[in-house]
Amino acid sequence: MNLFYNPTGVGDVAFVQLEVVEGPFEYDKKGDVVVIKKDNQVVGYNIFQAAKSLDIEGTGHIKLTDVLLSDIQNALKTAGIDDKLDVDLSPKFVVGYVKQKDKHPNADKLSVCQIDVGEEVLQIVCGAPNIEQGQKVVVAKVGAVMPSGMLIKDAELRGVASSGMVCSMKELDLPNAPQEKGIMVLEDTYQVGQPFFEE
Known part of the structure; x- marks a missing residue:
């Protein structure tokens, strides 16, 4: 899982990438979250107004932490999305x-x-x-x-x-x-x- 954030260049949107795949994609908007799917599989999320729900420091490729992962999970839940994120945070x-x-x-x-x-x-x-x-x-x-x-x-x-x-x-x-x-x-x-x- 990767997290990208560039508020100056793109706006207050956090891009959560679960899989690296080529489009075309299907999009499903729920609250402040857009679920991105490819062949009916969830491959990522766009979390709008990210600063309200995520404590992100820096821009670009953001290092994932337990706290950030919990914030993302809560943002999904708030939007009515039940997906469970299973992420390995061990050093790569x-x-x-x-x-x-x-x-x-x-x-x-x-x-x-x-x-x-x-x-x-x-x-x-x-x-x-x-x-x-x-x-x-x-x-x-x-x-x-x-x-x-x-x-x-x-x-x-x-x-x-x-x-x-x-x-x-x-x-x-x-x-x-x-x-x-x-x-x-x-x-x-x-x-x-x-x-x-x-x-």
Whole structure:
């Protein structure tokens, strides 16, 4: 789930995105909330007069908190919408440890990696030339929104399932990122599973 808010550019409307899908959409207005559907599935909400019901700080892509989630749930309820929001607020950019690296069966430049992120081991297909077993790396988990705006989703790359992305400094929009291709390799002092950013 993503939340966007730009009162100066768009007005006092909070955009709640549940799924990243292409239109056309169906719209159903209830009170101050417009329910957005695609093929009869709810994919998002527009909450008008958002400042009255949501305590939002900042503009653009807004970080979700338990309080904000509760505010959104209450705004839906006030509008007579019974939808329950089931949202994972755990950190999406974490330190991972490359436990295993295998050659992709159908692509010379891809590796299939098993990466420990603390709570679980994720299978991630990676195209970086410098990824190796035994490294600590930054993993964008499913649900992460990259600085570019891209949402990380479960995917299949050349027939192999991939859940997440191993990140380069450039992809993370970090200062002094090198121009050559390659993932960011972390020092050993980082703990597996710890959030990479202060979230």
